[in-house]
Amino acid sequence: DTGVSQNPRHKITKRGQNVTFRCDPISEHNRLYWYRQTLGQGPEFLTYFQNEAQLEKSRLLSDRFSAERPKGSFSTLEIQRTEQGDSAMYLCASSGDTGSEQYFGPGTRLTVT
C-alpha cells in the first residue's frame, strides 16, 4: 500500500498527558500537512511542511502543539498537557510540490478523558 499511513489509529489518554502521532506520506511527495477534524465538521488546517521545512502554522496550533519532519519523510505531531478540547481526529495529507491533489491518511482518533 503506497498511500498515506498514520499511527496509531486510536489513542485514549488522560488529561495532562503528552501524546505523539506519526504520519508517513506517499513516498514521492515533498509536502506534508496536518489537519484536525471534529465531529460533523470539515478538517481544519494546522500546519504543513515542504521537505523538512515547516512553512506555515495555523493559529489553532497552540504552544502545546509541535510538529516535526526531521528528514523530510515522516512527520510527528506532539500534543503536550492534553486537554479535553484536544479530542478530535488528526489527519495527515501529502502532495507534490504544487500543493494540489492532497491525499489523506486514515487519521488518528484522539480521545482525552
Added chain:
Amino acid sequence: GESVGLHLPTLSVQEGDNSIINCAYSNSASDYFIWYKQESGKGPQFIIDIRSNMDKRQGQRVTVLLNKTVKHLSLQIAATQPGDSAVYFCAENPYYNKLIFGAGTRLAVHP
C-alpha cells in the same frame, strides 16, 4: 474571513438516481477546488478537482461544475450507488497549500 460552506447538510436519494451536492465559497481569488468523499472512520478521499480556468470537469460517474460569477461549486454523481453513501466536502485551495473545508453534506442512498 475565508470560508467554504454547503447549502444542504443531508441529501437522500434513491439508488440509480443522479445526485447533486452544492457548495458556496467566499474567496473570489481562489482558483483551485477539490471534492472529497469521507466514509465513517476514514480519512477524506480525493474525488475530483477543478481549476478556475474551467467551468466543468468530468470523471468516472462524477462531474464538477464551477460558477465563478456566483462563487458556486457542484458535484454531480450519476447513477448513485449505495457505496456512494458518505459525507462529501468541497475544499478551496487558494494559495496551493492549505485546504479550506466546509462542514460537509451527508449523502444517503436508499435502495
